[in-house]
Amino acid sequence: FVVSWVSFLCQDMICKRFGAKASIKISILALLVNLAVSLCFWACSLTPGMWGAYYDTGMIEVNTALNATIGGTWYVVLGSSLAMLVSAVVNSTLNQSLGRMLKKNNFASFAFRSYVSTGVGQFIDNLVFAIVVSHTFFGWTWVQVLMCSLTGAVAELLCEVFL
Template sequence: MNRIKTEVKEVGVLLRSIPSLTMTLFIVSVITMNLLANKSINLPFSFMALDCGIVVSWLSFLCMDVITKHFGPKAATQASLVAVLVNLGMCLVFFLASKIPGVWGESYVEGSEAIINGALDGTIGGTWYVLFGSTIAFIVSAIVNNYTNSMLGKISNNNSNFKSYAFRSYVSTGIGQFCDNLTFALIVSHQFFGWTLVQCVVCAFTGMIVETLCEVIFSYPGFKILQNWQKNKVGREYFEYMKESSR
């Protein structure tokens, strides 16, 4: 019980230390990523599969990489779990909203109102296996990404320049995204939608490539944010708390 109280207090200090805009973008990206994942992307080959979640999923990993570099992998993982809990809470809100009797504005198509309205309710309300799969996949990928990023930082000769930051971010994001996509595909797509193992692996690899490219594009702004944090000594309360608690 004392350990739980300590962890909760530690997370509280961490959330006060991470700039609110970063944490807000992180949580919003996790929520929207799961909503957008309901829409698949048409691709020219049947063995390839992608969903619209890739539009924002890179932002989640960018936030994790910046938090990992500044606060450490444990802090980034704790922030990820907070984002997961908020997402679960919002999923409950969406589910309850989908059960409220009413009509969606986009369902006003003559002769198809009931079908479209039901489809929109189903999309917003979600299904348990998709939520379960996406939650497990994100937690696994967050742990893999954060600790891989930290490990690469330890073996780097110079952690203060962009080259080092980019290297650890690109590699950890690629590995983390592959784990995320593959875990979700195996839990949900393979079991419930009949995907073959080849489709699961190809989907995971394709998603990894696309989302790592997004990380490449936006990594420099992430690095500048990190430099600003270091310059302004962001997180001083957290570092002092961790130093004191380790004695």
């Protein structure tokens, strides 16, 4: 939530200068880098030994928690990866389509196309993640999924507008 809006702002800027196809390609590259780092963290979590700072109490909960945190959870990585891929395509395509419809090439038209595409893209991003992770694995209701998606999209859009 804290930084996902930054990727949408970057997509909007790349889309304006180089087009939707370039923005989608950069998003896929970023996704692949993210997956590679996640894979490295997962591999590190398999390293034997006590890597968590703990006192000699005979308990290994801290080490298990550290491995779980560094190793990640596969369904969170899957959900966030799928959500980012789908929302990047939606955001970039919508941004470029709106840009073609607008006659002027000024800040107001850029802001309009960026804010609309980011709002829709963020909603899709949050919705896909909430469906894959929160609804499927945590049992969220559809009302929770939709409200979380909408609330998150509005908050993330406001972060971009504020910047």
